[in-house]
Amino acid sequence: MLERHHLAIIREVSRQGTLTEAANFLCLTQSALSHAIKKLEQSIETQIWIKEGRTLSWTQAGKSLLELAERILPQFEYAEELMQQYATGHRGNLRIGMECHPCYQWLLKTVSPFLDKWPNVDIDVKQKFQFGGIGALLSYDIDLLITPDPILQKGLHFTPVFDYELVLVVNNKHHLAREKTIEPEQLITETLITYPVTTERLDIFSQFLLPKNCMPHKHKTIETTDIMLQMVSAGRGVTALPSWLIDEYVERLSLSYVKLGRKGIHKHIYIGMRETDIAIDYIHDFMKQAKMKVLLNE
Amino acid sequence: MLERHHLAIIREVSRQGTLTEAANFLCLTQSALSHAIKKLEQSIETQIWIKEGRTLSWTQAGKSLLELAERILPQFEYAEELMQQYATGHRGNLRIGMECHPCYQWLLKTVSPFLDKWPNVDIDVKQKFQFGGIGALLSYDIDLLITPDPILQKGLHFTPVFDYELVLVVNNKHHLAREKTIEPEQLITETLITYPVTTERLDIFSQFLLPKNCMPHKHKTIETTDIMLQMVSAGRGVTALPSWLIDEYVERLSLSYVKLGRKGIHKHIYIGMRETDIAIDYIHDFMKQAKMKVLLNE
DNA sequence: ATGTATCAATGAATTACATTCATAGTTTGG
DNA sequence: CCAAACTATGAATGTAATTCATTGATACAT
Known part of the structure; x- marks a missing residue:
């Protein structure tokens, strides 16, 4: 032959x-x-x-x-x-799964220097998973999962990458802008804008409104953060987003934000991965950069 | 690896x-x-x-x-x-060398059915050789050589494929058309048309004119047989070609031909090849078809 | 649960194959 | 015509692939 x-x-x-x-x-x-x-x-x-x-x-x-x-x-x-x-590990395809909508902005900042450093590594971002983010990780549909819900499971490894506070975003002139903190009941008369995902995955619902059996007057969904904040700025409603995200828009748009409840809603974001992948150079580096990025932001 | x-x-x-x-x-x-x-x-x-x-x-x-x-x-x-x-031998490239200009017409007839029968065998015809046809054969520049001059040499094999008589072709109304045979001296006043090759390779010179130290009045060279015969038909000169070739034109053009010398010039055409190639199917078949073609013509 | 059939991994034994060694035959150029 | 360079060849060697026999998993049915 x-x-x-x-x-x-x-x-x-x-x-x-x-x-x-x-x-x-x-x-x-x-x-x-x-x-x-x-x-x-x-x-x-x-x-x-x-x-x-x-x-x-x-x-x-x-x-x-x-x-x-x-x-x-x-x-x-x-x-x-x-x-x-x-x-x-000098070449690969890093498929990142997102279970945290507002983290998208944060991800973009992390990805950009990463792509420069690893010209042979391509990045894919996926947001929909048939069997959840953990399932996607286990079935090799994705390599990294950005999620607020780490699950202790053999073969998987979760690292906390950053904490943030979820706050209510309102127009400067909105009457709630004057409050120091707000309670669920104060949203009953408001129009709430969120990403188009199920309410279980929206902390404003699962951790704030629903425990008190409150619902907003109206619920609108918008896909992109930019448009969402434009709407808020125009007084068409209020939304809940990480506080650091608002800091970047506050100069261009007339926005304020208010703590949700007296203690505020504090989120912890983790990156999950398969244990076998920890050794892969570019994945390891991605983690390192991800953590550094956070330090710079804070 | x-x-x-x-x-x-x-x-x-x-x-x-x-x-x-x-x-x-x-x-x-x-x-x-x-x-x-x-x-x-x-x-x-x-x-x-x-x-x-x-x-x-x-x-x-x-x-x-x-x-x-x-x-x-x-x-x-x-x-x-x-x-x-x-x-x-179901695929190959048959490179044919020609040392016999008028045989081109004959070759075309042999090649056409061959190409039909061997769709995977391509044919190349070459007419110029740096070290002669035999050299081309030995240095693998060509696989077959059509030549009137077989050379006994180890490694090479020559087969006679057909005989023909070289005749003088003239216009019907030409004064020589009435002769039964002509002698070299009768061409001294004529315009002779030949293929554009050296006179040694033209039998009309080497075997007819030069032995008697005769030269035609004028010598014109033309590459294609068709044009050559058109010229002869138009009374612009005479030429020497195989008799069987004239038979095909005699109806369309007003041509006659005359024996060269009392005995005529008889040529034997051989196909030469390397002995190692005799076993190759399509080469063997080419030889067979070449010989058959001749039988049909005669 | 439990048993069974299917699939994959493993180590040791075997076999097949590539490579080397030693040598002889050719060709080329001085 | 000889020496140097190149190639072919058979036998010996060594390496690598393959098989055999076995075990450990997994999926599926009862």
Whole structure:
């Protein structure tokens, strides 16, 4: 059967001109090369070259094998390089799952320098999971999970990356802007804007409104943070977002924020990963950068 | 090192879904396959797939190897098919050298049915040789040589394919058209049209005119037989061509031909080839068809 | 739960194969 | 015509692939 090995010999013979030289370049004895070619010629029942005196003249079969070699060998070599990169973690595809909508802004900041540092690592962000974020992690749909709900499970590893406070965002001139803290009951008359996900996944509902059996007057969903805050700024409603996120908009838009309840809603965000992946260079580095980013922000 | 073998395993596992099935399809034991993959994984220091329970989930490295396999294996397989065709003579490139200008017409007739019969064999016709036709044959520039001058030499094989008589072609109304035979002296006043090759290679010179130290009044060269005969028909000169070639034009053009000398000039055309090539199917068949063609013509 | 069939991994034994060694035959150029 | 360079070949060797026999898992049915 035609093997990579044979093609390597053929290419090297073509480059060096003599079998002996080619054998040297391939770290083989001349004998080994001679045997190998003889065997190949027997198996394909065709000669590859014909020797007239000391010069080789290539048969048509030989020429087409040479073409094949020039075409295919680089692909083998490239593949091995690639494997090397995968092995050392210098190449890969980092698929990040998000179970924390407002963290998207934070992620963008972390991703950008990461992409510069790891030009061979691509990043995918996924937000929908058939069997939840943990399921996606376990079934190798994603490699990292950004989530407020770490789950102690063998094979998985969670690292806290940052804490933030969820606050109520209102227009400057909104009457609630004057409050120091607000209670669930004060939202009954308000229009609440959130991301379009189920209420269980919205802390403003699960940790604030629902425990007190309160519901806002109206509930609107908007996909993007920018538009959401434009709406709030225009007085069309209120929303709940991390406080640090608002700090960035407060200059451009006339916004204020208020603590939710006397103690405030404090969230802890974790990055989850498979334990087996901890050793992968770029994943390790991503974690490191993620934590640093947080320090800079605080 | 990454081998064809590994790619074959990877592709088959992807197709069959389980290692055991893949091993069966590859005529290997499950154990052999398992060992092979383990070894490959060690050499590239990366896993190809990860087993969760009984299902395989492919790693990125594995996926890229699978892509490589799907891309490369067909090329190996095609190459082997090709070698098979070369070996059995069902594919090739028949390079024909011509040392006999007027034979071109004859060659065309032989080539046409040959191309139909051997769709995988291409034909090249060459007419210029740095070291002569024999040299071209010996240095593998051509595979067949059509020539009037066979040379007994070891390694070469010549077969006579057809005989013809070289005749003087003239316009119907030309005064020479009434002669039964003509002698060199009668051409001294004529315009002679030939192919544009050296006079040594023109029999009308080497075998007819020069032995008697005669030269035509004028010597014109024309590349194509058609135009040449148009010129003769128009009374612009005379030419020397095989008699059978004239038979085909005599109806359309007002031509006659006359024997050159009392005995006429009789030529024997041979096909020369390397002895090693006699066994090649399509070459053998070309010879057979070449001879048949002649019989039909006569 | 429990048993069974299927699948994969492993180590040791075996076999097949590639490679080397030693040598002899060719070709080339001085 | 000889020496140097190149190639082919058979036998010996060493290495690597394959098999065998076995065990450990997993999935599925009862």
